[in-house]
Amino acid sequence: MQYGYTKNLEEFAALAPAGRLLGIDPGSHVIGVAISDDLRVIASPYQKINRSKWAKDAAMIQTILHENKVAAMIIGYPLNMDGSEGPRCQSVRQMAKNLHQQCSLPILLWDERLSTAAVTRTLIDDGDVSRARRAELVDKLAAAYMLQGALDGLKHISLAR
Numbered sequence: 001m002q003y004g005y006t007k008n009l010e011e012f013a014a015l016a017p018a019g020r021l022l023g024i025d026p027g028s029h030v031i032g033v034a035i036s037d038d039l040r041v042i043a044s045p046y047q048k049i050n051r052s053k054w055a056k057d058a059a060m061i062q063t064i065l066h067e068n069k070v071a072a073m074i075i076g077y078p079l080n081m082d083g084s085e086g087p088r089c090q091s092v093r094q095m096a097k098n099l100h101q102q103c104s105l106p107i108l109l110w111d112e113r114l115s116t117a118a119v120t121r122t123l124i125d126d127g128d129v130s131r132a133r134r135a136e137l138v139d140k141l142a143a144a145y146m147l148q149g150a151l152d153g154l155k156h157i158s159l160a161r
Helices: 009-015 054-067 087-103 115-125 131-160
Strands: 020-026 030-036 043-050 070-077 107-111
Touching (some): 020 054, 070 087, 070 131, 087 107
């Protein structure tokens, strides 16, 4: 973990102690937050943070980390559809570096392509949720969707060992 984060699930699994994981889906205006249970089986939506100054956003994340005794973090990494890194990836890498400097927890950057689209489609098709209600829910649900994908990947790694 040269920069305080990794993109490699196996490396993260080796570094992340047992306990809850925090999922962060950083958007340009809102940060979606989700949290796992202690056994890392289920990801649950937690809250959304309306972005402001980095110091305030980081303080809110720190509070969540401490209140929930989080062991490590998964941050959504917004790769392009072809798998390449676009300009938003740089801001996510910087966010990961900054968070690691502040809390020293292991951080995994996790491919979050289509997480928001998948959640939005589900809310429309299965939930018949209004546009206003979707705006309230989508960010933290996308964080949970992304975190659940990482939890499932970690489960496969532990079963293979």
